[in-house]
Amino acid sequence: GLIKALLEENYKPHVELAMRDPCLFGDYRTAMEDSEPRLYEDIQDYDAAKALFQEILEEYNESNTPMNLVLFDDALEHLTRIHRVIRMDQGHALLVGVGGSGKQSLCKLASFTAGCEVFEIQLSRGYNESSFRDDLKVLYNKLGIENKKVVFLFTDQHVAEEGFLELINNMLTSGMVPALYADDEKEAILSGIRDEAVKAGTPHAREMIWGYFVQKCSNNLHVVLAMSPVGDALRTRCRNFPGLVNNANIDWFFPWPEQALYAVASVFISPENQLIPDEHRSAVVSHIVMVHQAVGSYSKLFLQRLRRNNYVTPKNYLDFVNSYLKLLESQDKYILSQ
Incomplete structure (x- = not known):
């Protein structure tokens, strides 16, 4: 192909290495050591990736609801992609695949590997936009006050109202939901974070302190959307809420090989x-x-x-x-x- 021809023309000594399949790069070799910065490196092959993720999966199952995952080659590629996105600042993902293809399970394992907490909403009778905003306040407290890196896992089953996606769209594009907090709640946040912001070199102005909080939340937030391509719903949502496509890395889950x-x-x-x-x-x-x-x-x-x-x-x-x-x-x- 064209890529191979260009490599042979310009990088002849390295053609075999560059064309090697699979091409797996990640920084999860030392994921269980909690050491930063991690080294982003060539994982070499599927066997090496499987051994690493199998160890991480066993660790995950000891402290969470156990997942019985079979780490075949296709799953390892998805894990590597999702993990790479989550490790990036303001990295968001849109996982597209039919129900039961492993999107949520792989997201949870990738999040654990990246050292992130997973946050999901729990739907109940009468759950509406007001309930959703209350849950988002809990999420933003984790991000900005507790300084936790959090993956917000949101599936098409969570779309009780289409208005939820307007808020998700704002989170993807700006990192914050407009008018999420009442004035008294906002003042409490500003009071709690002012000393930290000033210590970090932020001016004392109220707007600057709030900007520091929003930026901190944005850096700690990773939105992972798990959607099904069946029907017209996804197409319509992507058209109505362009942030779902423009501000997220898309990973397609095709039928299992x-x-x-x-x-x-x-x-x-x-x-x-x-x-x-x-x-x-x-x-x-x-x-x-x-x-x-x-x-x-x-x-x-x-x-x-x-x-x-x-x-x-x-x-x-x-x-x-x-x-x-x-x-x-x-x-x-x-x-x-x-």
């Missing part, structure tokens, strides 16, 4: 499962992958002939594998009871 399907099935149908003889294990894994891929192929025919979409998602695949294992166990018990 065959390597990912095999990796996931092999983990679930592991040698520890005594119900499947070792000589049949690989055949069972291959069959599960084939069935999932066949459903995807027939779904395309379904769309062509009946004009109806049937979405085949990674969550469907995980449910399929789990259903097979449950059925295998129940049938084994039934046979033994006869």
Whole structure:
């Protein structure tokens, strides 16, 4: 291709190194040591990245709700991308993929790797824009008062009102939501942060102190949006709220490749499962992958002939594998009871 030709013309001794696949760069080799600054370096290959993230995942599971993640190559690339964005000042991301493709899980692991706290809203009956603003006040207190680096994970399931996205748009473009605080709340913040701001060299003027607070919040804030491309909702939202596209790094989650399907099935149908003889294990894994891929192929025919979409998602695949294992166990018990 053109890139290879240019490399051979200008950097001939380094062509092989530059064209090496995969191209994985990150600063997560020392993520568990809490040492700053971290070294942004070439991770070399998928095996090295997997070993690093596997160790980080085990650490995460000890202090959080455990996640049973299979770190196949595609997932490692997404983790590396999301982590890189979060490590940048004012780095925001838009993760686009169908439901169940791992956007939220990978975001949480990448945030933990980057040393950031994850903040999510909890929807309840009657949750409206006023409730959302109250939650945002809690978030901004973490950012500006407690000086915490926070990833605000916001999914399309959280859009109880389209007006929420106007506030998100402001957060992405300016780092602050206009008129978020009442006058008395604003005064309390100014009083609490004035000494710190002056010590940092900020003039005593009220507007300057507030500007210091806003800048501090902006530097500590990372908005990660997890959205589905299904239907027209995302297209409409990006048109109405351009900050979602202009101020965020977009990462597309495409259907899992065959390597990912095999990796996931092999983990679930592991040698520890005594119900499947070792000589049949690989055949069972291959069959599960084939069935999932066949459903995807027939779904395309379904769309062509009946004009109806049937979405085949990674969550469907995980449910399929789990259903097979449950059925295998129940049938084994039934046979033994006869």
